Amino acid sequence: MNDIKVLIEKIIRGDTRAFQTIMNDYQRLVFHIVTRMVDRVEDREDICQDVFIKVFENLSKFQFNAKLSTWIAQIAYNHCLNYLEKKRIPLFNDLDIDGDFEMQPGDMISPEEYTEQQDMTARLQQAISAMPIQFRTIITLYHLQHMTYQEIVEITHLPEGTVKNYLFRARKWLKDRLISTYAQEDIWN
Amino acid sequence: MELNHISHADLQEYVENEVGQAKRQIIERHLQYCAQCRQELAHYQSLSTALNRDIDLQINPDFADIVLHRLEANIAQRRFGRWLFVIAGLASGLILLIALIIFTRTAYFQNLWMNTIVTAFRPLEKTYQLFSELLAMINIEPQVIGLASVILLSFLFMDYIFNKHSDWIKGLIKHFPILC
Ligand SMILES: [Zn+2]
Numbered sequence: 001m002n003d004i005k006v007l008i009e010k011i012i013r014g015d016t017r018a019f020q021t022i023m024n025d026y027q028r029l030v031f032h033i034v035t036r037m038v039d040r041v042e043d044r045e046d047i048c049q050d051v052f053i054k055v056f057e058n059l060s061k062f063q064f065n066a067k068l069s070t071w072i073a074q075i076a077y078n079h080c081l082n083y084l085e086k087k088r089i090p091l092f093n094d095l096d097i098d099g100d101f102e103m104q105p106g107d108m109i110s111p112e113e114y115t116e117q118q119d120m121t122a123r124l125q126q127a128i129s130a131m132p133i134q135f136r137t138i139i140t141l142y143h144l145q146h147m148t149y150q151e152i153v154e155i156t157h158l159p160e161g162t163v164k165n166y167l168f169r170a171r172k173w174l175k176d177r178l179i180s181t182y183a184q185e186d187i188w189n
Numbered sequence: 190m191e192l193n194h195i196s197h198a199d200l201q202e203y204v205e206n207e208v209g210q211a212k213r214q215i216i217e218r219h220l221q222y223c224a225q226c227r228q229e230l231a232h233y234q235s236l237s238t239a240l241n242r243d244i245d246l247q248i249n250p251d252f253a254d255i256v257l258h259r260l261e262a263n264i265a266q267r268r269f270g271r272w273l274f275v276i277a278g279l280a281s282g283l284i285l286l287i288a289l290i291i292f293t294r295t296a297y298f299q300n301l302w303m304n305t306i307v308t309a310f311r312p313l314e315k316t317y318q319l320f321s322e323l324l325a326m327i328n329i330e331p332q333v334i335g336l337a338s339v340i341l342l343s344f345l346f347m348d349y350i351f352n353k354h355s356d357w358i359k360g361l362i363k364h365f366p367i368l369c
Binding site (some may be wrong): 053149 | 197198199207232233236237240241242243244246247249251253255256257259260261263264322
Protein backbone atom coordinates (compact mmCIF):
# COMPACT_ATOMS: atom_id res chain seq x y z
CA MET A 1 0.00 0.00 0.00
CA ASN A 2 2.83 2.36 0.94
CA ASP A 3 4.73 1.42 -2.19
CA ILE A 4 1.69 2.27 -4.25
CA LYS A 5 1.39 5.62 -2.46
CA VAL A 6 5.02 6.50 -3.15
CA LEU A 7 4.63 5.40 -6.76
CA ILE A 8 1.47 7.45 -7.26
CA GLU A 9 3.04 10.53 -5.71
CA LYS A 10 5.95 10.16 -8.11
CA ILE A 11 3.58 9.94 -11.04
CA ILE A 12 1.55 12.94 -9.89
CA ARG A 13 4.78 14.96 -9.84
CA GLY A 14 5.00 14.16 -13.56
CA ASP A 15 7.21 11.08 -13.59
CA THR A 16 5.76 9.36 -16.64
CA ARG A 17 8.30 6.53 -16.43
CA ALA A 18 6.95 5.54 -13.01
CA PHE A 19 3.58 5.18 -14.71
CA GLN A 20 5.00 2.24 -16.65
CA THR A 21 4.75 0.14 -13.47
CA ILE A 22 1.03 0.89 -13.21
CA MET A 23 0.57 -0.02 -16.86
CA ASN A 24 2.41 -3.30 -16.47
CA ASP A 25 0.37 -4.24 -13.41
CA TYR A 26 -3.06 -3.31 -14.77
CA GLN A 27 -2.67 -3.80 -18.50
CA ARG A 28 -4.47 -7.15 -18.50
CA LEU A 29 -7.30 -5.76 -16.37
CA VAL A 30 -7.94 -2.93 -18.82
CA PHE A 31 -7.56 -5.16 -21.88
CA HIS A 32 -9.92 -7.77 -20.41
CA ILE A 33 -12.65 -5.20 -19.90
CA VAL A 34 -12.16 -3.48 -23.25
CA THR A 35 -11.86 -6.74 -25.19
CA ARG A 36 -15.14 -8.00 -23.78
CA MET A 37 -17.03 -4.72 -24.09
CA VAL A 38 -15.84 -3.55 -27.50
CA ASP A 39 -16.42 -5.80 -30.49
CA ARG A 40 -14.50 -3.75 -33.05
CA VAL A 41 -10.99 -5.16 -32.78
CA GLU A 42 -9.44 -2.12 -34.46
CA ASP A 43 -10.89 0.23 -31.81
CA ARG A 44 -9.71 -1.72 -28.80
CA GLU A 45 -6.11 -0.60 -28.57
CA ASP A 46 -6.97 3.09 -28.89
CA ILE A 47 -9.55 2.71 -26.15
CA CYS A 48 -7.02 1.01 -23.88
CA GLN A 49 -4.56 3.85 -24.53
CA ASP A 50 -7.24 6.42 -23.72
CA VAL A 51 -8.08 4.59 -20.51
CA PHE A 52 -4.48 4.73 -19.29
CA ILE A 53 -4.20 8.39 -20.23
CA LYS A 54 -7.33 9.05 -18.20
CA VAL A 55 -5.87 7.06 -15.31
CA PHE A 56 -2.69 9.15 -15.47
CA GLU A 57 -4.56 12.44 -15.57
CA ASN A 58 -6.90 11.54 -12.72
CA LEU A 59 -4.43 9.85 -10.43
CA SER A 60 -4.40 12.83 -8.07
CA LYS A 61 -8.10 12.16 -7.41
CA PHE A 62 -7.48 8.55 -6.37
CA GLN A 63 -8.52 7.88 -2.76
CA PHE A 64 -6.06 5.58 -1.05
CA ASN A 65 -8.76 3.78 0.92
CA ALA A 66 -10.02 2.35 -2.39
CA LYS A 67 -8.40 -0.45 -4.34
CA LEU A 68 -6.39 0.76 -7.33
CA SER A 69 -7.59 -2.18 -9.45
CA THR A 70 -11.25 -1.33 -8.80
CA TRP A 71 -10.63 2.33 -9.54
CA ILE A 72 -8.85 1.62 -12.82
CA ALA A 73 -11.52 -0.92 -13.80
CA GLN A 74 -14.16 1.73 -13.14
CA ILE A 75 -12.42 4.16 -15.50
CA ALA A 76 -12.12 1.46 -18.18
CA TYR A 77 -15.77 0.44 -17.76
CA ASN A 78 -17.04 4.03 -17.94
CA HIS A 79 -14.85 4.77 -20.93
CA CYS A 80 -16.27 1.76 -22.76
CA LEU A 81 -19.80 2.84 -21.82
CA ASN A 82 -19.15 6.25 -23.37
CA TYR A 83 -17.78 4.60 -26.49
CA LEU A 84 -20.82 2.33 -26.77
CA GLU A 85 -23.16 5.24 -26.24
CA LYS A 86 -21.43 7.24 -28.94
CA LYS A 87 -21.69 4.29 -31.33
CA ARG A 88 -25.28 3.65 -30.21
CA ILE A 89 -24.50 0.07 -29.28
CA PRO A 90 -26.98 -1.23 -26.71
CA LEU A 91 -25.90 -2.84 -23.45
CA PHE A 92 -29.09 -4.86 -23.05
CA ASN A 93 -28.91 -4.14 -19.36
CA ASP A 94 -32.66 -3.74 -19.13
CA LEU A 95 -33.28 -7.29 -20.33
CA ASP A 96 -36.11 -8.86 -18.36
CA ILE A 97 -35.24 -11.75 -16.09
CA ASP A 98 -36.58 -14.54 -18.23
CA GLY A 99 -35.67 -12.86 -21.49
CA ASP A 100 -33.54 -14.88 -23.84
CA PHE A 101 -31.03 -13.28 -26.11
CA GLU A 102 -30.60 -14.25 -29.69
CA MET A 103 -27.29 -14.64 -31.43
CA GLN A 104 -26.63 -11.86 -33.89
CA PRO A 105 -25.99 -13.06 -37.46
CA GLY A 106 -22.42 -11.75 -37.16
CA ASP A 107 -21.83 -13.83 -34.08
CA MET A 108 -22.74 -17.11 -35.76
CA ILE A 109 -19.93 -19.55 -36.13
CA SER A 110 -19.01 -19.97 -39.78
CA PRO A 111 -18.29 -23.51 -41.10
CA GLU A 112 -14.58 -22.69 -41.41
CA GLU A 113 -14.45 -21.38 -37.89
CA TYR A 114 -16.46 -24.34 -36.73
CA THR A 115 -13.78 -26.77 -37.79
CA GLU A 116 -10.98 -24.50 -36.58
CA GLN A 117 -12.44 -24.10 -33.14
CA GLN A 118 -11.71 -27.50 -31.73
CA ASP A 119 -10.84 -26.36 -28.25
CA MET A 120 -13.31 -25.40 -25.59
CA THR A 121 -11.79 -21.96 -25.00
CA ALA A 122 -12.49 -20.84 -28.54
CA ARG A 123 -16.04 -22.19 -28.46
CA LEU A 124 -16.63 -20.49 -25.15
CA GLN A 125 -15.31 -17.19 -26.49
CA GLN A 126 -17.73 -17.45 -29.40
CA ALA A 127 -20.62 -18.04 -27.05
CA ILE A 128 -19.55 -15.21 -24.75
CA SER A 129 -19.37 -12.75 -27.62
CA ALA A 130 -22.99 -13.57 -28.43
CA MET A 131 -24.12 -12.45 -24.96
CA PRO A 132 -25.25 -8.92 -24.06
CA ILE A 133 -22.29 -6.66 -23.23
CA GLN A 134 -23.28 -6.19 -19.62
CA PHE A 135 -23.27 -9.97 -19.10
CA ARG A 136 -19.87 -10.39 -20.71
CA THR A 137 -18.39 -7.63 -18.60
CA ILE A 138 -19.59 -9.11 -15.33
CA ILE A 139 -18.48 -12.63 -16.31
CA THR A 140 -15.06 -11.19 -17.18
CA LEU A 141 -14.64 -9.27 -13.94
CA TYR A 142 -15.70 -12.29 -11.91
CA HIS A 143 -13.87 -15.09 -13.70
CA LEU A 144 -10.86 -13.47 -15.34
CA GLN A 145 -10.12 -10.79 -12.76
CA HIS A 146 -11.45 -12.83 -9.82
CA MET A 147 -13.31 -9.86 -8.40
CA THR A 148 -15.87 -10.10 -5.62
CA TYR A 149 -19.54 -9.17 -6.03
CA GLN A 150 -18.84 -6.00 -4.05
CA GLU A 151 -16.00 -4.94 -6.35
CA ILE A 152 -18.18 -5.53 -9.41
CA VAL A 153 -20.90 -3.42 -7.77
CA GLU A 154 -18.39 -0.59 -7.29
CA ILE A 155 -17.22 -0.77 -10.89
CA THR A 156 -20.58 -1.06 -12.63
CA HIS A 157 -22.76 0.83 -10.12
CA LEU A 158 -25.34 -1.93 -10.49
CA PRO A 159 -27.10 -3.25 -7.39
CA GLU A 160 -25.59 -6.45 -5.97
CA GLY A 161 -28.78 -8.38 -6.76
CA THR A 162 -28.51 -7.38 -10.41
CA VAL A 163 -24.85 -8.34 -10.60
CA LYS A 164 -25.63 -11.80 -9.20
CA ASN A 165 -28.66 -12.18 -11.43
CA TYR A 166 -26.66 -11.34 -14.55
CA LEU A 167 -23.91 -13.76 -13.51
CA PHE A 168 -26.38 -16.61 -12.91
CA ARG A 169 -28.23 -16.03 -16.15
CA ALA A 170 -25.02 -15.67 -18.14
CA ARG A 171 -23.57 -18.93 -16.79
CA LYS A 172 -26.80 -20.82 -17.31
CA TRP A 173 -27.11 -19.48 -20.84
CA LEU A 174 -23.50 -20.41 -21.62
CA LYS A 175 -23.94 -23.90 -20.20
CA ASP A 176 -27.21 -24.54 -22.09
CA ARG A 177 -25.81 -23.08 -25.27
CA LEU A 178 -22.63 -25.18 -25.19
CA ILE A 179 -24.52 -28.34 -24.30
CA SER A 180 -27.09 -27.89 -27.04
CA THR A 181 -24.57 -26.95 -29.72
CA TYR A 182 -22.13 -29.77 -29.23
CA ALA A 183 -22.27 -33.42 -28.28
CA GLN A 184 -22.31 -33.71 -24.55
CA GLU A 185 -19.31 -36.01 -24.19
CA ASP A 186 -16.76 -33.75 -25.76
CA ILE A 187 -17.89 -30.27 -24.78
CA TRP A 188 -15.61 -29.46 -21.90
CA ASN A 189 -12.35 -30.94 -23.12
CA MET B 190 -39.60 -33.97 -6.60
CA GLU B 191 -38.92 -31.54 -9.46
CA LEU B 192 -39.44 -28.57 -7.13
CA ASN B 193 -36.83 -29.79 -4.70
CA HIS B 194 -33.88 -29.77 -7.07
CA ILE B 195 -31.08 -27.33 -6.31
CA SER B 196 -31.56 -24.05 -8.15
CA HIS B 197 -29.07 -23.11 -10.87
CA ALA B 198 -28.07 -20.06 -8.87
CA ASP B 199 -27.27 -22.20 -5.83
CA LEU B 200 -25.35 -24.74 -7.89
CA GLN B 201 -23.25 -21.95 -9.39
CA GLU B 202 -22.58 -20.36 -6.04
CA TYR B 203 -21.65 -23.77 -4.65
CA VAL B 204 -19.09 -24.16 -7.44
CA GLU B 205 -17.69 -20.69 -6.79
CA ASN B 206 -17.53 -21.21 -3.02
CA GLU B 207 -20.02 -18.42 -2.40
CA VAL B 208 -22.44 -20.38 -0.18
CA GLY B 209 -22.54 -20.42 3.61
CA GLN B 210 -22.02 -23.49 5.78
CA ALA B 211 -25.73 -24.26 6.22
CA LYS B 212 -26.59 -24.04 2.55
CA ARG B 213 -23.53 -26.06 1.65
CA GLN B 214 -24.72 -28.93 3.83
CA ILE B 215 -28.20 -28.88 2.30
CA ILE B 216 -26.74 -28.91 -1.21
CA GLU B 217 -24.33 -31.72 -0.44
CA ARG B 218 -27.05 -33.84 1.12
CA HIS B 219 -29.20 -33.38 -2.00
CA LEU B 220 -26.32 -34.19 -4.33
CA GLN B 221 -25.78 -37.53 -2.62
CA TYR B 222 -29.03 -38.94 -3.96
CA CYS B 223 -29.82 -36.77 -7.02
CA ALA B 224 -27.97 -37.75 -10.17
CA GLN B 225 -29.63 -34.99 -12.18
CA CYS B 226 -28.25 -32.23 -9.96
CA ARG B 227 -24.85 -33.95 -9.90
CA GLN B 228 -24.85 -33.79 -13.68
CA GLU B 229 -25.75 -30.07 -13.64
CA LEU B 230 -23.07 -29.46 -11.04
CA ALA B 231 -20.49 -31.19 -13.22
CA HIS B 232 -21.43 -28.91 -16.12
CA TYR B 233 -21.12 -25.79 -14.00
CA GLN B 234 -17.78 -26.94 -12.61
CA SER B 235 -16.43 -27.47 -16.10
CA LEU B 236 -17.85 -24.15 -17.23
CA SER B 237 -16.24 -22.37 -14.30
CA THR B 238 -12.85 -23.91 -15.09
CA ALA B 239 -13.22 -22.87 -18.72
CA LEU B 240 -14.29 -19.34 -17.77
CA ASN B 241 -11.32 -18.94 -15.43
CA ARG B 242 -8.88 -19.85 -18.19
CA ASP B 243 -7.22 -16.63 -19.34
CA ILE B 244 -7.79 -15.45 -22.88
CA ASP B 245 -5.30 -14.35 -25.49
CA LEU B 246 -5.47 -10.55 -25.40
CA GLN B 247 -3.06 -9.90 -28.29
CA ILE B 248 -1.51 -6.90 -26.57
CA ASN B 249 0.82 -4.91 -28.78
CA PRO B 250 4.32 -5.26 -27.22
CA ASP B 251 4.84 -1.51 -27.73
CA PHE B 252 1.60 -0.63 -25.97
CA ALA B 253 3.19 0.93 -22.84
CA ASP B 254 5.67 2.90 -24.94
CA ILE B 255 2.91 4.30 -27.12
CA VAL B 256 0.94 5.44 -24.07
CA LEU B 257 4.04 7.01 -22.49
CA HIS B 258 4.79 8.80 -25.74
CA ARG B 259 1.24 10.18 -25.86
CA LEU B 260 1.45 11.26 -22.22
CA GLU B 261 4.72 13.09 -22.75
CA ALA B 262 3.34 14.76 -25.87
CA ASN B 263 0.26 15.86 -23.88
CA ILE B 264 2.39 17.29 -21.09
CA ALA B 265 4.66 19.12 -23.54
CA GLN B 266 1.67 20.51 -25.38
CA ARG B 267 0.10 21.72 -22.15
CA ARG B 268 3.37 23.32 -21.04
CA PHE B 269 3.70 25.04 -24.42
CA GLY B 270 0.07 26.14 -24.16
CA ARG B 271 0.72 27.68 -20.75
CA TRP B 272 3.78 29.58 -22.00
CA LEU B 273 1.87 30.74 -25.03
CA PHE B 274 -0.82 32.03 -22.69
CA VAL B 275 1.69 33.90 -20.53
CA ILE B 276 3.45 35.42 -23.52
CA ALA B 277 0.18 36.45 -25.15
CA GLY B 278 -0.98 37.97 -21.85
CA LEU B 279 2.24 39.93 -21.40
CA ALA B 280 2.22 41.13 -25.00
CA SER B 281 -1.35 42.33 -24.91
CA GLY B 282 -0.73 43.99 -21.53
CA LEU B 283 2.25 45.81 -22.97
CA ILE B 284 0.33 46.95 -26.04
CA LEU B 285 -2.50 48.20 -23.85
CA LEU B 286 -0.07 50.10 -21.63
CA ILE B 287 1.62 51.78 -24.60
CA ALA B 288 -1.75 52.68 -26.08
CA LEU B 289 -2.84 54.13 -22.75
CA ILE B 290 0.31 56.23 -22.39
CA ILE B 291 -0.09 57.59 -25.89
CA PHE B 292 -3.75 58.27 -25.25
CA THR B 293 -3.13 60.19 -22.01
CA ARG B 294 -0.88 62.57 -23.88
CA THR B 295 -3.61 63.70 -26.26
CA ALA B 296 -5.56 66.91 -25.74
CA TYR B 297 -8.78 64.97 -26.21
CA PHE B 298 -7.97 62.90 -23.12
CA GLN B 299 -7.13 65.97 -21.01
CA ASN B 300 -10.53 67.50 -21.72
CA LEU B 301 -12.34 64.21 -21.25
CA TRP B 302 -10.65 63.60 -17.91
CA MET B 303 -11.72 66.95 -16.50
CA ASN B 304 -15.26 66.46 -17.74
CA THR B 305 -15.45 63.01 -16.22
CA ILE B 306 -14.44 64.18 -12.76
CA VAL B 307 -16.98 66.96 -12.76
CA THR B 308 -19.79 64.69 -13.99
CA ALA B 309 -18.91 61.92 -11.56
CA PHE B 310 -18.99 64.20 -8.55
CA ARG B 311 -22.21 65.96 -9.40
CA PRO B 312 -24.61 63.12 -8.32
CA LEU B 313 -22.46 62.52 -5.25
CA GLU B 314 -22.88 66.12 -4.24
CA LYS B 315 -26.62 65.86 -4.83
CA THR B 316 -26.83 62.70 -2.67
CA TYR B 317 -25.00 64.32 0.18
CA GLN B 318 -27.30 67.31 0.02
CA LEU B 319 -30.37 65.09 0.04
CA PHE B 320 -28.97 63.06 2.91
CA SER B 321 -28.30 66.06 5.17
CA GLU B 322 -31.74 67.46 4.43
CA LEU B 323 -33.20 64.10 5.45
CA LEU B 324 -31.21 64.07 8.68
CA ALA B 325 -32.28 67.59 9.50
CA MET B 326 -35.88 66.54 8.99
CA ILE B 327 -35.67 63.70 11.54
CA ASN B 328 -33.56 65.85 13.81
CA ILE B 329 -30.31 63.86 13.97
CA GLU B 330 -26.96 65.54 13.79
CA PRO B 331 -24.66 64.18 11.03
CA GLN B 332 -21.98 63.75 13.70
CA VAL B 333 -24.11 61.13 15.45
CA ILE B 334 -24.36 59.13 12.25
CA GLY B 335 -20.62 59.45 11.76
CA LEU B 336 -19.95 58.20 15.30
CA ALA B 337 -22.34 55.30 14.87
CA SER B 338 -20.61 54.32 11.61
CA VAL B 339 -17.22 54.39 13.30
CA ILE B 340 -18.49 52.17 16.15
CA LEU B 341 -20.09 49.73 13.70
CA LEU B 342 -16.95 49.54 11.58
CA SER B 343 -14.71 48.96 14.60
CA PHE B 344 -17.12 46.26 15.75
CA LEU B 345 -16.83 44.53 12.38
CA PHE B 346 -13.08 44.89 12.54
CA MET B 347 -12.86 43.43 16.08
CA ASP B 348 -15.20 40.69 15.03
CA TYR B 349 -12.91 39.83 12.14
CA ILE B 350 -9.78 39.98 14.31
CA PHE B 351 -11.20 37.73 17.02
CA ASN B 352 -12.45 35.29 14.41
CA LYS B 353 -15.99 35.17 15.79
CA HIS B 354 -17.50 36.68 12.70
CA SER B 355 -20.40 35.13 10.94
CA ASP B 356 -20.21 33.98 7.34
CA TRP B 357 -21.83 37.04 5.81
CA ILE B 358 -19.33 39.33 7.52
CA LYS B 359 -16.52 37.13 6.22
CA GLY B 360 -17.99 37.41 2.75
CA LEU B 361 -18.33 41.16 3.12
CA ILE B 362 -14.73 41.56 4.19
CA LYS B 363 -13.57 39.30 1.41
CA HIS B 364 -15.43 41.33 -1.18
CA PHE B 365 -14.63 44.72 0.32
CA PRO B 366 -11.18 44.35 1.85
CA ILE B 367 -11.06 48.10 2.15
CA LEU B 368 -13.30 47.76 5.25
CA CYS B 369 -10.42 46.50 7.35
ZN1 LIG C 1 -31.76 -32.66 -7.76
